[in-house]
Protein backbone atom coordinates (compact mmCIF):
# COMPACT_ATOMS: atom_id res chain seq x y z
CA UNK A 1 0.00 0.00 0.00
CA UNK A 2 1.43 3.37 -1.02
CA UNK A 3 -0.02 5.07 2.06
CA UNK A 4 -3.10 4.83 4.20
CA UNK A 5 -4.28 8.40 4.28
CA UNK A 6 -4.30 11.38 1.95
CA UNK A 7 -1.07 13.21 2.54
CA UNK A 8 -0.49 16.86 1.70
CA UNK A 9 0.55 18.11 5.10
CA UNK A 10 -2.98 18.18 6.54
CA UNK A 11 -3.28 16.64 9.98
CA UNK A 12 -5.30 13.42 10.18
CA UNK A 13 -8.26 13.53 12.55
CA UNK A 14 -8.03 11.46 15.74
CA UNK A 15 -10.56 8.96 14.38
CA UNK A 16 -10.35 8.69 10.59
CA UNK A 17 -13.63 7.86 8.86
CA UNK A 18 -13.58 4.74 6.67
CA UNK A 19 -12.25 5.33 3.17
CA UNK A 20 -15.57 4.45 1.50
CA UNK A 21 -17.22 7.32 3.39
CA UNK A 22 -14.54 9.76 2.26
CA UNK A 23 -14.89 8.56 -1.34
CA UNK A 24 -18.66 9.07 -1.17
CA UNK A 25 -18.23 12.64 0.05
CA UNK A 26 -15.53 13.40 -2.52
CA UNK A 27 -17.66 11.99 -5.36
CA UNK A 28 -20.69 14.00 -4.21
CA UNK A 29 -18.53 17.13 -4.04
CA UNK A 30 -17.18 16.45 -7.53
CA UNK A 31 -20.75 16.14 -8.80
CA UNK A 32 -21.59 19.47 -7.13
CA UNK A 33 -18.56 21.16 -8.75
CA UNK A 34 -19.72 19.80 -12.11
CA UNK A 35 -23.08 21.41 -11.40
CA UNK A 36 -21.41 24.77 -10.80
CA UNK A 37 -20.69 24.93 -7.06
CA UNK A 38 -17.26 26.06 -5.88
CA UNK A 39 -15.16 24.11 -3.40
CA UNK A 40 -14.87 27.21 -1.21
CA UNK A 41 -18.62 27.00 -0.64
CA UNK A 42 -18.78 23.20 -0.46
CA UNK A 43 -15.93 22.46 1.93
CA UNK A 44 -17.16 24.52 4.90
CA UNK A 45 -20.37 22.44 4.82
CA UNK A 46 -18.40 19.24 5.43
CA UNK A 47 -18.09 18.00 8.98
CA UNK A 48 -14.94 19.47 10.55
CA UNK A 49 -13.39 16.13 11.55
CA UNK A 50 -13.17 14.97 7.94
CA UNK A 51 -12.87 18.26 6.06
CA UNK A 52 -9.07 18.20 5.68
CA UNK A 53 -9.08 14.62 4.38
CA UNK A 54 -11.93 15.34 1.95
CA UNK A 55 -10.22 18.52 0.71
CA UNK A 56 -6.96 16.72 0.14
CA UNK A 57 -8.64 13.95 -1.88
CA UNK A 58 -11.02 16.28 -3.73
CA UNK A 59 -8.21 18.60 -4.85
CA UNK A 60 -6.22 15.60 -6.03
CA UNK A 61 -9.26 14.37 -7.97
CA UNK A 62 -9.84 17.80 -9.56
CA UNK A 63 -6.18 18.03 -10.59
CA UNK A 64 -6.38 14.60 -12.23
CA UNK A 65 -9.90 14.97 -13.59
CA UNK A 66 -8.85 15.29 -17.24
CA UNK A 67 -7.13 11.89 -17.10
CA UNK A 68 -9.95 10.32 -15.09
CA UNK A 69 -12.57 11.51 -17.57
CA UNK A 70 -10.59 10.23 -20.52
CA UNK A 71 -10.19 6.81 -18.85
CA UNK A 72 -13.86 6.67 -17.92
CA UNK A 73 -14.75 7.36 -21.54
CA UNK A 74 -12.61 4.40 -22.64
CA UNK A 75 -14.00 2.07 -19.99
CA UNK A 76 -17.62 3.16 -20.44
CA UNK A 77 -18.15 5.01 -23.73
CA UNK A 78 -21.79 5.79 -22.86
CA UNK A 79 -21.75 8.26 -19.96
CA UNK A 80 -23.36 6.70 -16.85
CA UNK A 81 -25.69 8.63 -14.52
CA UNK A 82 -23.97 11.68 -12.92
CA UNK A 83 -23.58 10.11 -9.45
CA UNK A 84 -22.07 6.92 -10.93
CA UNK A 85 -19.80 8.91 -13.23
CA UNK A 86 -18.59 11.05 -10.32
CA UNK A 87 -17.71 7.99 -8.23
CA UNK A 88 -15.97 6.28 -11.16
CA UNK A 89 -13.96 9.42 -11.98
CA UNK A 90 -13.08 9.89 -8.30
CA UNK A 91 -11.67 6.37 -8.07
CA UNK A 92 -9.83 6.61 -11.41
CA UNK A 93 -8.30 9.99 -10.55
CA UNK A 94 -6.97 8.53 -7.30
CA UNK A 95 -5.52 5.33 -8.67
CA UNK A 96 -4.39 5.86 -12.28
CA UNK A 97 -0.87 7.00 -11.36
CA UNK A 98 0.63 4.19 -9.30
CA UNK A 99 3.59 6.32 -8.15
CA UNK A 100 1.47 9.15 -6.80
CA UNK A 101 -1.62 7.22 -5.67
CA UNK A 102 -2.50 7.77 -2.00
CA UNK A 103 -3.89 4.20 -1.74
CA UNK A 104 -3.16 0.79 -3.14
CA UNK A 105 -5.31 0.17 -6.26
CA UNK A 106 -7.18 -2.87 -4.89
CA UNK A 107 -7.98 -1.14 -1.59
CA UNK A 108 -9.31 1.83 -3.48
CA UNK A 109 -11.47 -0.24 -5.80
CA UNK A 110 -12.92 -2.27 -2.88
CA UNK A 111 -13.74 0.93 -1.03
CA UNK A 112 -15.22 2.63 -4.11
CA UNK A 113 -17.52 -0.36 -4.63
CA UNK A 114 -18.46 -0.23 -0.94
CA UNK A 115 -19.23 3.49 -1.36
CA UNK A 116 -21.44 2.65 -4.36
CA UNK A 117 -23.35 -0.05 -2.45
CA UNK A 118 -24.07 2.28 0.46
CA UNK A 119 -25.63 5.09 -1.56
CA UNK A 120 -29.07 4.66 -3.10
CA UNK A 121 -28.10 6.71 -6.19
CA UNK A 122 -25.27 4.34 -7.05
CA UNK A 123 -26.13 0.99 -5.46
CA UNK A 124 -27.86 -0.33 -8.59
CA UNK A 125 -24.60 0.27 -10.51
CA UNK A 126 -22.17 -1.16 -7.94
CA UNK A 127 -21.44 -4.21 -10.12
CA UNK A 128 -20.82 -1.95 -13.15
CA UNK A 129 -18.44 0.26 -11.14
CA UNK A 130 -16.66 -2.85 -9.87
CA UNK A 131 -16.28 -4.20 -13.43
CA UNK A 132 -14.95 -0.91 -14.83
CA UNK A 133 -12.42 -0.38 -12.05
CA UNK A 134 -11.17 -3.96 -12.02
CA UNK A 135 -10.74 -3.83 -15.78
CA UNK A 136 -8.67 -0.67 -15.29
CA UNK A 137 -6.42 -2.44 -12.77
CA UNK A 138 -5.98 -5.43 -15.14
CA UNK A 139 -5.40 -3.39 -18.30
CA UNK A 140 -3.78 -0.29 -16.80
CA UNK A 141 -0.79 -0.03 -19.16
CA UNK A 142 -2.62 -0.36 -22.53
CA UNK A 143 -5.50 1.85 -21.33
CA UNK A 144 -3.14 4.60 -20.20
CA UNK A 145 -1.16 4.33 -23.45
CA UNK A 146 -4.33 4.62 -25.55
CA UNK A 147 -5.58 7.64 -23.64
CA UNK A 148 -2.21 9.39 -23.61
CA UNK A 149 -1.89 8.93 -27.38
CA UNK A 150 -5.15 10.78 -28.07
CA UNK A 151 -4.84 14.51 -27.27
CA UNK A 152 -8.49 15.04 -28.21
CA UNK A 153 -9.57 12.77 -25.36
CA UNK A 154 -6.92 13.63 -22.79
CA UNK A 155 -6.99 17.28 -21.77
CA UNK A 156 -5.82 18.01 -18.22
CA UNK A 157 -8.16 21.02 -18.17
CA UNK A 158 -11.23 21.86 -20.28
CA UNK A 159 -10.27 22.02 -24.01
CA UNK A 160 -11.15 25.73 -24.43
CA UNK A 161 -8.87 26.57 -21.48
CA UNK A 162 -5.97 24.58 -22.95
CA UNK A 163 -6.46 26.20 -26.38
CA UNK A 164 -6.43 29.69 -24.83
CA UNK A 165 -3.25 28.95 -22.86
CA UNK A 166 -1.59 27.65 -26.01
CA UNK A 167 -2.60 30.75 -28.00
CA UNK A 168 -1.63 33.24 -25.26
CA UNK A 169 1.63 31.57 -24.20
CA UNK A 170 3.05 29.47 -27.04
CA UNK A 171 6.30 28.88 -25.11
CA UNK A 172 4.94 28.25 -21.66
CA UNK A 173 1.54 26.59 -22.05
CA UNK A 174 2.73 23.02 -21.51
CA UNK A 175 4.67 23.92 -18.36
CA UNK A 176 1.62 25.82 -17.13
CA UNK A 177 -0.60 22.78 -17.60
CA UNK A 178 1.91 20.51 -15.94
CA UNK A 179 2.38 22.80 -12.97
CA UNK A 180 -1.39 23.13 -12.56
CA UNK A 181 -1.48 19.48 -11.53
CA UNK A 182 0.59 20.05 -8.39
CA UNK A 183 -0.19 21.88 -5.16
CA UNK A 184 1.17 25.44 -4.85
CA UNK A 185 3.76 26.41 -2.24
CA UNK A 186 2.77 28.18 0.97
CA UNK A 187 4.26 31.67 1.07
CA UNK A 188 3.86 34.38 3.68
CA UNK A 189 4.54 38.09 3.76
CA UNK A 190 6.47 39.26 6.79
CA UNK A 191 5.01 42.32 8.54
CA UNK A 192 7.94 44.74 8.68
CA UNK A 193 6.12 46.80 11.31
CA UNK A 194 6.34 43.89 13.77
CA UNK A 195 9.56 42.09 12.96
CA UNK A 196 12.18 41.43 10.28
CA UNK A 197 12.20 38.57 7.82
CA UNK A 198 15.49 37.28 9.26
CA UNK A 199 14.16 37.33 12.84
CA UNK A 200 10.95 35.51 11.93
CA UNK A 201 12.80 32.95 9.84
CA UNK A 202 15.19 32.27 12.72
CA UNK A 203 12.29 31.98 15.17
CA UNK A 204 10.58 29.43 12.94
CA UNK A 205 13.83 27.58 12.37
CA UNK A 206 14.25 27.02 16.10
CA UNK A 207 10.71 25.58 16.11
CA UNK A 208 11.68 23.17 13.31
CA UNK A 209 9.94 25.15 10.54
CA UNK A 210 12.18 25.82 7.57
CA UNK A 211 11.58 28.44 4.88
CA UNK A 212 13.33 30.36 2.11
CA UNK A 213 13.31 34.12 1.43
CA UNK A 214 11.35 35.15 -1.65
CA UNK A 215 10.85 38.62 -3.14
CA UNK A 216 11.25 41.64 -0.87
CA UNK A 217 9.46 40.50 2.27
CA UNK A 218 8.30 36.94 1.62
CA UNK A 219 9.15 33.56 3.13
CA UNK A 220 8.24 30.38 1.32
CA UNK A 221 7.75 27.43 3.64
CA UNK A 222 9.51 24.20 2.74
CA UNK A 223 6.35 22.35 3.84
CA UNK A 224 2.83 23.82 4.02
CA UNK A 225 1.25 23.77 7.46
CA UNK A 226 -1.73 24.98 9.47
CA UNK A 227 -1.27 28.73 9.50
CA UNK A 228 -2.36 29.09 13.14
CA UNK A 229 0.54 26.87 14.18
CA UNK A 230 3.03 29.29 12.59
CA UNK A 231 4.72 31.24 15.40
CA UNK A 232 3.75 34.90 15.06
CA UNK A 233 0.83 34.45 12.68
CA UNK A 234 -1.98 35.09 15.17
CA UNK A 235 -0.08 38.15 16.46
CA UNK A 236 0.03 39.62 12.93
CA UNK A 237 3.77 39.13 12.33
CA UNK A 238 3.00 37.60 8.94
CA UNK A 239 0.16 36.92 6.52
CA UNK A 240 -0.30 34.20 3.94
CA UNK A 241 0.23 35.76 0.52
CA UNK A 242 1.72 34.39 -2.68
CA UNK A 243 5.01 35.94 -3.81
CA UNK A 244 3.52 37.44 -7.00
CA UNK A 245 0.56 38.86 -5.06
CA UNK A 246 3.06 40.65 -2.81
CA UNK A 247 4.07 42.84 -5.74
CA UNK A 248 0.78 44.79 -5.73
CA UNK A 249 1.47 46.98 -2.71
CA UNK A 250 5.19 47.19 -3.54
CA UNK A 251 4.50 48.48 -7.05
CA UNK A 252 1.95 50.96 -5.76
CA UNK A 253 4.30 52.40 -3.13
CA UNK A 254 7.29 52.41 -5.51
CA UNK A 255 5.11 54.32 -7.97
CA UNK A 256 3.78 56.75 -5.38
CA UNK A 257 7.20 57.58 -4.01
CA UNK A 258 8.38 58.50 -7.52
CA UNK A 259 5.36 60.67 -8.30
CA UNK A 260 5.86 64.28 -9.19
CA UNK A 261 4.42 66.70 -6.65
CA UNK A 262 1.11 67.90 -8.03
CA UNK A 263 0.37 71.59 -8.52
CA UNK A 264 -0.76 73.17 -5.26
CA UNK A 265 -4.45 72.70 -4.59
CA UNK A 266 -4.58 69.48 -6.63
CA UNK A 267 -3.91 67.26 -3.62
CA UNK A 268 -3.87 67.14 0.15
CA UNK A 269 -0.19 66.93 1.21
CA UNK A 270 -0.82 65.83 4.79
CA UNK A 271 -1.98 62.31 3.90
CA UNK A 272 -1.67 59.79 1.11
CA UNK A 273 -5.17 59.16 -0.15
CA UNK A 274 -5.37 55.60 -1.40
CA UNK A 275 -8.10 53.39 -2.80
CA UNK A 276 -8.18 49.59 -2.78
CA UNK A 277 -11.06 49.16 -5.21
CA UNK A 278 -11.71 45.39 -4.96
CA UNK A 279 -10.52 44.56 -1.51
CA UNK A 280 -11.87 41.31 -0.03
CA UNK A 281 -10.45 39.34 1.70
CA UNK A 282 -8.09 42.23 2.34
CA UNK A 283 -4.66 40.68 1.79
CA UNK A 284 -3.47 43.58 -0.34
CA UNK A 285 -5.29 46.18 1.79
CA UNK A 286 -3.25 45.00 4.77
CA UNK A 287 -0.04 45.01 2.76
CA UNK A 288 -0.67 48.57 1.47
CA UNK A 289 -0.84 49.73 5.10
CA UNK A 290 2.12 47.65 6.29
CA UNK A 291 4.31 48.89 3.44
CA UNK A 292 3.56 52.60 3.93
CA UNK A 293 6.73 54.67 4.47
CA UNK A 294 7.24 55.46 8.14
CA UNK A 295 7.18 59.11 9.23
CA UNK A 296 5.93 61.95 7.03
CA UNK A 297 2.49 61.74 5.50
CA UNK A 298 -0.16 59.57 7.08
CA UNK A 299 -2.27 57.16 5.03
CA UNK A 300 -6.01 57.35 4.41
CA UNK A 301 -7.03 54.11 2.78
CA UNK A 302 -10.51 53.37 1.48
CA UNK A 303 -11.18 49.67 0.85
CA UNK A 304 -14.23 48.85 -1.29
CA UNK A 305 -15.89 45.49 -1.76
CA UNK A 306 -19.09 44.76 -3.64
CA UNK A 307 -19.89 41.47 -1.89
CA UNK A 308 -21.20 42.09 1.63
CA UNK A 309 -20.54 38.47 2.67
CA UNK A 310 -16.81 38.96 2.01
CA UNK A 311 -16.51 42.18 4.04
CA UNK A 312 -15.85 40.60 7.48
CA UNK A 313 -12.68 38.97 6.15
CA UNK A 314 -11.19 42.42 5.41
CA UNK A 315 -11.84 43.56 8.99
CA UNK A 316 -10.46 40.31 10.43
CA UNK A 317 -7.25 40.71 8.45
CA UNK A 318 -6.82 44.33 9.50
CA UNK A 319 -7.54 43.52 13.13
CA UNK A 320 -4.94 40.75 13.19
CA UNK A 321 -2.20 43.08 11.96
CA UNK A 322 -3.49 46.00 14.05
CA UNK A 323 -3.91 48.57 11.25
CA UNK A 324 -6.93 50.50 10.02
CA UNK A 325 -8.69 51.42 6.79
CA UNK A 326 -12.12 52.73 5.94
CA UNK A 327 -14.01 49.69 4.65
CA UNK A 328 -17.16 50.11 2.53
CA UNK A 329 -19.50 47.83 0.65
CA UNK A 330 -19.94 49.42 -2.78
CA UNK A 331 -19.56 48.92 -6.52
CA UNK A 332 -16.20 50.45 -7.41
CA UNK A 333 -17.52 51.00 -10.92
CA UNK A 334 -20.19 53.43 -9.66
CA UNK A 335 -18.17 56.18 -7.94
CA UNK A 336 -21.24 58.45 -7.77
CA UNK A 337 -22.54 56.18 -4.98
CA UNK A 338 -19.45 56.32 -2.73
CA UNK A 339 -16.81 58.90 -3.81
CA UNK A 340 -16.50 62.14 -1.80
CA UNK A 341 -14.96 64.00 -4.75
CA UNK A 342 -11.41 64.23 -3.30
CA UNK A 343 -8.88 62.75 -5.76
CA UNK A 344 -6.73 59.74 -4.85
CA UNK A 345 -2.93 59.72 -5.00
CA UNK A 346 -2.94 55.98 -5.64
CA UNK A 347 -5.43 53.32 -6.69
CA UNK A 348 -5.07 49.56 -6.61
CA UNK A 349 -7.44 47.74 -8.93
CA UNK A 350 -7.08 44.02 -8.17
CA UNK A 351 -9.79 43.19 -10.65
CA UNK A 352 -12.29 40.33 -10.47
CA UNK A 353 -11.01 37.74 -12.95
CA UNK A 354 -11.08 34.10 -14.03
CA UNK A 355 -8.34 33.31 -11.45
CA UNK A 356 -6.60 31.24 -14.13
CA UNK A 357 -3.26 32.05 -12.46
CA UNK A 358 -4.20 30.29 -9.23
CA UNK A 359 -5.68 27.07 -10.57
CA UNK A 360 -3.12 25.15 -8.48
CA UNK A 361 -4.67 26.56 -5.32
CA UNK A 362 -8.25 26.26 -6.51
CA UNK A 363 -8.36 23.26 -8.86
CA UNK A 364 -12.15 23.58 -9.28
CA UNK A 365 -11.80 26.93 -11.07
CA UNK A 366 -11.08 25.57 -14.52
CA UNK A 367 -14.05 23.19 -14.33
CA UNK A 368 -16.42 25.89 -13.06
CA UNK A 369 -15.63 28.52 -15.68
CA UNK A 370 -17.19 28.77 -19.13
CA UNK A 371 -15.31 30.25 -22.06
CA UNK A 372 -17.92 33.00 -22.33
CA UNK A 373 -17.00 34.13 -18.78
CA UNK A 374 -13.70 35.53 -20.03
CA UNK A 375 -15.28 38.12 -22.32
CA UNK A 376 -17.72 39.13 -19.55
CA UNK A 377 -14.89 39.49 -17.04
CA UNK A 378 -12.83 41.51 -19.52
CA UNK A 379 -15.76 43.86 -19.97
CA UNK A 380 -16.05 44.30 -16.21
CA UNK A 381 -12.31 44.93 -15.86
CA UNK A 382 -12.47 47.66 -18.51
CA UNK A 383 -15.57 49.19 -16.89
CA UNK A 384 -13.74 49.40 -13.54
CA UNK A 385 -10.59 50.88 -15.10
CA UNK A 386 -12.57 53.55 -16.94
CA UNK A 387 -14.67 54.41 -13.87
CA UNK A 388 -11.69 54.74 -11.50
CA UNK A 389 -9.23 56.60 -13.73
CA UNK A 390 -10.95 60.01 -13.36
CA UNK A 391 -10.66 59.68 -9.55
CA UNK A 392 -6.87 59.74 -9.69
CA UNK A 393 -5.10 63.06 -9.22
CA UNK A 394 -2.77 64.33 -11.99
CA UNK A 395 0.58 62.63 -11.41
CA UNK A 396 -1.10 59.83 -9.43
CA UNK A 397 -0.55 56.09 -9.91
CA UNK A 398 -2.99 53.27 -10.61
CA UNK A 399 -1.83 49.68 -10.32
CA UNK A 400 -3.98 47.25 -12.30
CA UNK A 401 -3.62 43.56 -11.56
CA UNK A 402 -5.38 40.25 -12.05
CA UNK A 403 -4.47 36.74 -10.89
CA UNK A 404 -4.98 35.48 -14.43
CA UNK A 405 -2.61 34.20 -17.09
CA UNK A 406 -5.04 35.02 -19.91
CA UNK A 407 -4.04 38.01 -22.02
CA UNK A 408 -7.67 39.07 -22.31
CA UNK A 409 -7.59 39.90 -18.59
CA UNK A 410 -4.13 41.46 -18.62
CA UNK A 411 -2.19 42.96 -21.48
CA UNK A 412 -5.22 43.28 -23.78
CA UNK A 413 -7.14 45.31 -21.17
CA UNK A 414 -4.26 47.74 -20.71
CA UNK A 415 -3.54 48.05 -24.44
CA UNK A 416 -7.15 48.95 -25.07
CA UNK A 417 -7.22 51.38 -22.11
CA UNK A 418 -4.07 53.17 -23.25
CA UNK A 419 -5.37 53.41 -26.81
CA UNK A 420 -8.07 55.89 -25.78
CA UNK A 421 -6.77 57.47 -22.56
CA UNK A 422 -4.06 59.83 -23.71
CA UNK A 423 -3.41 61.10 -20.16
CA UNK A 424 -2.26 57.60 -19.12
CA UNK A 425 1.32 56.40 -19.37
CA UNK A 426 2.46 52.84 -18.75
CA UNK A 427 5.43 52.81 -16.41
CA UNK A 428 7.91 49.91 -16.56
CA UNK A 429 5.72 47.05 -15.29
CA UNK A 430 6.02 43.28 -14.75
CA UNK A 431 3.27 42.44 -17.28
CA UNK A 432 2.30 38.75 -17.27
CA UNK A 433 4.06 36.71 -14.59
CA UNK A 434 3.96 32.99 -15.23
CA UNK A 435 3.42 30.49 -12.43
CA UNK A 436 6.49 28.47 -13.25
CA UNK A 437 8.83 26.72 -10.89
CA UNK A 438 12.43 27.96 -11.26
CA UNK A 439 14.34 26.21 -14.00
CA UNK A 440 11.16 25.17 -15.77
CA UNK A 441 10.72 27.95 -18.27
CA UNK A 442 12.47 27.58 -21.60
CA UNK A 443 12.81 30.88 -23.42
CA UNK A 444 11.17 32.98 -20.73
CA UNK A 445 12.70 35.82 -18.70
CA UNK A 446 14.09 35.08 -15.26
CA UNK A 447 11.54 33.89 -12.82
CA UNK A 448 12.82 36.20 -10.11
CA UNK A 449 10.16 35.40 -7.57
CA UNK A 450 10.75 31.66 -7.51
CA UNK A 451 7.64 29.51 -7.47
CA UNK A 452 4.63 31.84 -7.53
CA UNK A 453 1.09 32.26 -8.86
CA UNK A 454 0.20 33.61 -12.30
CA UNK A 455 -0.44 37.37 -12.26
CA UNK A 456 -0.61 40.38 -14.49
CA UNK A 457 0.59 43.83 -13.41
CA UNK A 458 0.49 47.24 -15.08
CA UNK A 459 1.53 50.48 -13.37
CA UNK A 460 -0.25 53.48 -14.93
CA UNK A 461 0.65 57.08 -14.27
CA UNK A 462 -1.62 60.04 -14.96
CA UNK A 463 -0.05 62.96 -16.76
CA UNK A 464 0.16 66.30 -14.95
CA UNK A 465 -1.20 68.48 -17.70
Ligand SMILES: C[S@@+](CC[C@H](N)C(=O)[O-])C[C@H]1O[C@@H](n2cnc3c(N)ncnc32)[C@H](O)[C@@H]1O
Nearest residue numbers: 278279280281282283284305306331332350352
Ligand atom coordinates in the same frame (compact mmCIF):
# COMPACT_ATOMS: atom_id res chain seq x y z
C1 LIG B 1 -9.29 39.34 -6.87
S1 LIG B 1 -10.39 39.57 -5.58
C2 LIG B 1 -9.54 40.73 -4.57
C3 LIG B 1 -8.50 40.13 -3.66
C4 LIG B 1 -7.96 41.17 -2.68
N1 LIG B 1 -7.46 42.34 -3.36
C5 LIG B 1 -6.85 40.60 -1.81
O1 LIG B 1 -5.69 40.75 -2.13
O2 LIG B 1 -7.18 40.01 -0.76
C6 LIG B 1 -11.60 40.60 -6.31
C7 LIG B 1 -12.64 41.11 -5.36
O3 LIG B 1 -13.36 42.14 -6.02
C8 LIG B 1 -14.71 42.10 -5.64
N2 LIG B 1 -15.46 42.86 -6.67
C9 LIG B 1 -15.90 42.40 -7.86
N3 LIG B 1 -16.50 43.39 -8.54
C10 LIG B 1 -16.43 44.50 -7.76
C11 LIG B 1 -16.88 45.84 -7.93
N4 LIG B 1 -17.54 46.21 -9.02
N5 LIG B 1 -16.64 46.72 -6.92
C12 LIG B 1 -15.98 46.33 -5.79
N6 LIG B 1 -15.55 45.06 -5.59
C13 LIG B 1 -15.75 44.16 -6.57
C14 LIG B 1 -15.00 40.62 -5.55
O4 LIG B 1 -16.13 40.36 -4.77
C15 LIG B 1 -13.70 40.09 -4.92
O5 LIG B 1 -13.80 40.06 -3.54
